[in-house]
Amino acid sequence: MKKKDTFNVAVIGAGAIGIDHIRSFQQHPAATVSALAEVSPQRGREAADQFNIPDLVTDYRTLLKRADIDIVSIALPNYLHAPVALAALRAGKHVMVDKPMATNARDAAKLVVTAKQKKLLLMVGQNNRFTPEVQTAKQLVTGGTLGEVYHAKTAWTRRAGIPRIGSWFTQKKFAGGGCTYDIGVHALDRCLYLLGEFEAAAVSGQTYGQLGPRGLGDATWGKSEIDPQKPFDVDDLSVALIKLKSGRTVLLEASWAAHQAQPDFNGTQLFGTEAGLQLPPLQLFRQGPTGYVTELVTTHTDLVHPNRMVHFIDCLLGKAKPYVKPAESLAVQKILDAIYLSAKTGKEVRIK
Numbered sequence: 028m029k030k031k032d033t034f035n036v037a038v039i040g041a042g043a044i045g046i047d048h049i050r051s052f053q054q055h056p057a058a059t060v061s062a063l064a065e066v067s068p069q070r071g072r073e074a075a076d077q078f079n080i081p082d083l084v085t086d087y088r089t090l091l092k093r094a095d096i097d098i099v100s101i102a103l104p105n106y107l108h109a110p111v112a113l114a115a116l117r118a119g120k121h122v123m124v125d126k127p128m129a130t131n132a133r134d135a136a137k138l139v140v141t142a143k144q145k146k147l148l149l150m151v152g153q154n155n156r157f158t159p160e161v162q163t164a165k166q167l168v169t170g171g172t173l174g175e176v177y178h179a180k181t182a183w184t185r186r187a188g189i190p191r192i193g194s195w196f197t198q199k200k201f202a203g204g205g206c207t208y209d210i211g212v213h214a215l216d217r218c219l220y221l222l223g224e225f226e227a228a229a230v231s232g233q234t235y236g237q238l239g240p241r242g243l244g245d246a247t248w249g250k251s252e253i254d255p256q257k258p259f260d261v262d263d264l265s266v267a268l269i270k271l272k273s274g275r276t277v278l279l280e281a282s283w284a285a286h287q288a289q290p291d292f293n294g295t296q297l298f299g300t301e302a303g304l305q306l307p308p309l310q311l312f313r314q315g316p317t318g319y320v321t322e323l324v325t326t327h328t329d330l331v332h333p334n335r336m337v338h339f340i341d342c343l344l345g346k347a348k349p350y351v352k353p354a355e356s357l358a359v360q361k362i363l364d365a366i367y368l369s370a371k372t373g374k375e376v377r378i379k
């Protein structure tokens with residue numbers, strides 16, 4: 028079969044991040060966003076007009092039947108990620124799905140298997156991995172600057188950053204979970220990528236919903252309709268101790284709402300035998316010959332294109348190797364699920 032050099036993209040969901048999906052694919056000269064599916068006629072029309080997208084539909088399944096669509100890019104509420112991605116893969120489309128990969132590891136595993144069977148590219152939109160800080164930190168870790176990294180702390184914690192109370196984000200049946208799935212997933216994925224290890228042996232976690240259910244900590248992210256009458260039944264803060272298969276440990280913290288000093292903290296720390304690092308900004312800490320040294324590191328994007336959609340197209344063109352691999356995203360999903368299970372049962376969860 029002749030290798031393709033141009034790709035038609037269908038974006039599904041024209042909410043807050045759907046717009047970014049469209050813009051990002053449009054950055055690549057080999058990609059055309061030719062179709063959009065959006066259940067809100069108003070949001071769909073606005074986006075289609077703004078970005079000159081010729082085909083606008085309300086039912087995404089129409090687009091899966093189009094033979095000329097090569098890529099489906101999913102920017103939907105979490106509960107739709109796995110079913111829509113699976114339908115798209117079965118229809119022979121490459122899939123970019125936003126995080127979290129699914130709302131349970133069983134569904135996520137089906138995606139991994141199907142993409143492999145069909146030889147299709149499947150990638151989860153872990154955009155936090157693409158930053159210059161993370162790319163440069165990865166080179167420091169693999170280059171041995173830190174020695175052996177044995178422990179990490181990673182967090183995305185906001186003071187008042189709930190993506191609108193009453194939206195699908197704050198309802199378990201649509202979101203699957205709260206801040207753990209929404210932003211904890213980024214902090215965790217970034218950290219495991221830097222450690223170069225995704226498989227966990229055991230997870231101990233706790234989740235809370237202290238502020239959101241009382242109407243506190245609301246923010247403005249997201250475009251979907253809100254219904255303030257709907258119960259806030261997801262977590263607004265979570266913490267976990269993750270023991271990786273190698274025995275190394277990760278402390279993960281996530282919060283949408285918490286009484287903390289910084290409005291928004293999104294960072295990772297690695298502790299190695301020879302040095303430690305923290306980002307952002309990327310800093311190295313080590314014992315120098317004459318005292319302790321803290322060094323601010325100049326960052327760059329040598330590993331991959333910093334835009335995930337441009338990278339996705341580069342992979343299809345054979346110019347890049349997938350930076351976020353399906354098996355890694357499945358391992359992340361297993362850990363997130365284990366955090367919820369551990370919180371529910373009060374016990375450490377062992378992962379097979």
Ligand SMILES: NC(=O)c1ccc[n+]([C@@H]2O[C@H](COP(=O)([O-])OP(=O)(O)OC[C@H]3O[C@@H](n4cnc5c(N)ncnc54)[C@H](O)[C@@H]3O)[C@@H](O)[C@H]2O)c1
Nearest residue numbers: 040041042043044045064065066102103105125249250251
């Ligand atoms: N990678 C990131 O940094 C990042 C950032 C924000 C959001 N996200 C993820 O992206 C996803 C979407 O988040 P958002 O902030 O854009 O939410 P949003 O509520 O702003 O947008 C979701 C859109 O999907 C539409 N939609 C719902 N059901 C649909 C269907 N069956 N067919 C077509 N359209 C449908 C809604 O009408 C809405 O416009 C979430 O899973 C979220 O976790 C990722």
